[in-house]
Amino acid sequence: MHKPVYLDNSATTRILPEVAAVMRQVMADSFGNPSSPHRLGLEAERVLHTARRMLAGACGAREAEIFFTSGGTEANNLALKGAALRRVRRGRHLVTTKIEHASVLQACRALEKQGFTVTFLEVDSCGLVDPEQVTAALRPDTVLVSVMHVNNEAGAVQPIAEIGRLLKSRHSGIIFHVDAVQSLGKLPVHPAGWCADLVSFSAHKIHGPKGTGALFCREGLELEPLFHGGGQEKGVRPGTENVAGIAGFGAAVRLCAERREENQVHLAALRQRLLCGILAQIPDTACNGPAAAAPHIASVTFKGVNGEVLMHALEERGIFVSTGSACHSRRPEPSHVLLAMGVAEKDIASTLRFSFSPENTTEEIDYALEQLAELAASLRTLQGRR
Numbered sequence: 001m002h003k004p005v006y007l008d009n010s011a012t013t014r015i016l017p018e019v020a021a022v023m024r025q026v027m028a029d030s031f032g033n034p035s036s037p038h039r040l041g042l043e044a045e046r047v048l049h050t051a052r053r054m055l056a057g058a059c060g061a062r063e064a065e066i067f068f069t070s071g072g073t074e075a076n077n078l079a080l081k082g083a084a085l086r087r088v089r090r091g092r093h094l095v096t097t098k099i100e101h102a103s104v105l106q107a108c109r110a111l112e113k114q115g116f117t118v119t120f121l122e123v124d125s126c127g128l129v130d131p132e133q134v135t136a137a138l139r140p141d142t143v144l145v146s147v148m149h150v151n152n153e154a155g156a157v158q159p160i161a162e163i164g165r166l167l168k169s170r171h172s173g174i175i176f177h178v179d180a181v182q183s184l185g186k187l188p189v190h191p192a193g194w195c196a197d198l199v200s201f202s203a204h205k206i207h208g209p210k211g212t213g214a215l216f217c218r219e220g221l222e223l224e225p226l227f228h229g230g231g232q233e234k235g236v237r238p239g240t241e242n243v244a245g246i247a248g249f250g251a252a253v254r255l256c257a258e259r260r261e262e263n264q265v266h267l268a269a270l271r272q273r274l275l276c277g278i279l280a281q282i283p284d285t286a287c288n289g290p291a292a293a294a295p296h297i298a299s300v301t302f303k304g305v306n307g308e309v310l311m312h313a314l315e316e317r318g319i320f321v322s323t324g325s326a327c328h329s330r331r332p333e334p335s336h337v338l339l340a341m342g343v344a345e346k347d348i349a350s351t352l353r354f355s356f357s358p359e360n361t362t363e364e365i366d367y368a369l370e371q372l373a374e375l376a377a378s379l380r381t382l383q384g385r386r
């Protein structure tokens with residue numbers, strides 16, 4: 001049996017040994033409560049400070065603009081609900097896209113129940129949003145626009161800087177939120193360059209721990225907290241901090257920031273190798289998403305092959321991929337992202353997502369290709385016989 005080939009890195013990544021070592025050390029030695037005024041408390045506070053400096057440095061922000069959360073889901077909820085609820089008197093209209101992560105879409109649905117109206121923008125067949133369409137959707141009562149940077153299923157990279165520039169040049173008072181959970185560590189992330197007020201991050205997509213994330217919140221911008229409690233994270237996110245998780249997040253950010261450019265080249269080469277191989281060697285296959293997609297995500301339709309059966313057959317040969325995003329893959333509904341891109345339902349059921357990490361090698365890609373070609377051919381023969 002081949003050693004496991006993990007190509008589901010958009011669902012989550014393996015914690016790097018260096019990150020796990022930092023977390024172990026913090027759990028053993030810096031176990032104080034960061035709010036305690038004694039030495040152990042101050043030591044834990046220093047741990048938070050180091051991680052905050054790492055993340056702020058990686059995205060060109062000030063340390064005071066980083067708020068730690070329990071992950072990307074909480075960061076997205078805090079951004080949308082926190083900004084919208086704080087501005088109810090200015091308006092109750094939000095703009096987002098049909099291909100956002102569930103944590104944005106469901107936060108919008110929850111706000112609709114509280115009297116907000118949400119415009120869900122269409123995307124083109126590559127999964128891209130037209131910046132002009134964003135501004136065309138604005139109304140006098142629009143308070144917030146939320147657009148993700150990299151889509152987690154198709155890898156579409158949205159023209160975030162252009163959207164931010166257009167938005168702020170025409171309506172400077174509207175809050176701009178960007179979900180950068182899938183782009184941190186893979187592409188440059190710079191809230192100021194995007195004219196973004198709020199940006200969400202998650203640690204477990206960059207070889208850090210699960211259950212840790214952060215929200216960049218532009219200095220001076222006020223948010224309604226989701227929780228009420230002590231004054232941690234300046235009251236925006238009260239609750240005793242997950243010190244070890246945050247330390248791991250900081251270490252993961254440092255490592256991926258140091259290696260971002262070389263990682264980006266390596267990831268793009270892996271993606272290209274797999275995609276070109278599939279399209280050349282396996283008949284009736286198609287890539288979903290734009291040609292200039294994110295370097296670490298490839299969505300491929302194997303026409304006439306049941307995606308779930310193919311995924312499990314690959315698993316038996318030690319290859320781990322997904323049939324969609326992790327939050328959808330246990331549900332029978334077709335992917336809302338591929339539907340919005342106009343992919344037919346029968347083709348969505350034949351689609352796999354491959355997502356790469358700097359840890360993957362060309363040898364792994366070649367093994368996956370070989371197995372895919374063999375399995376796609378035999379599954380088509382089997383299904384053809386039925």
Ligand SMILES: Cc1ncc(COP(=O)(O)O)c(C=O)c1O
Pocket residue numbers: 010011070071072073074076101103148150151152179181182202203204211212213325326
């Ligand atoms: C684009 C995007 N946003 C948000 C999230 C949620 O992040 P977390 O798993 O840290 O809650 C994910 C996770 O898959 C994601 O892909």
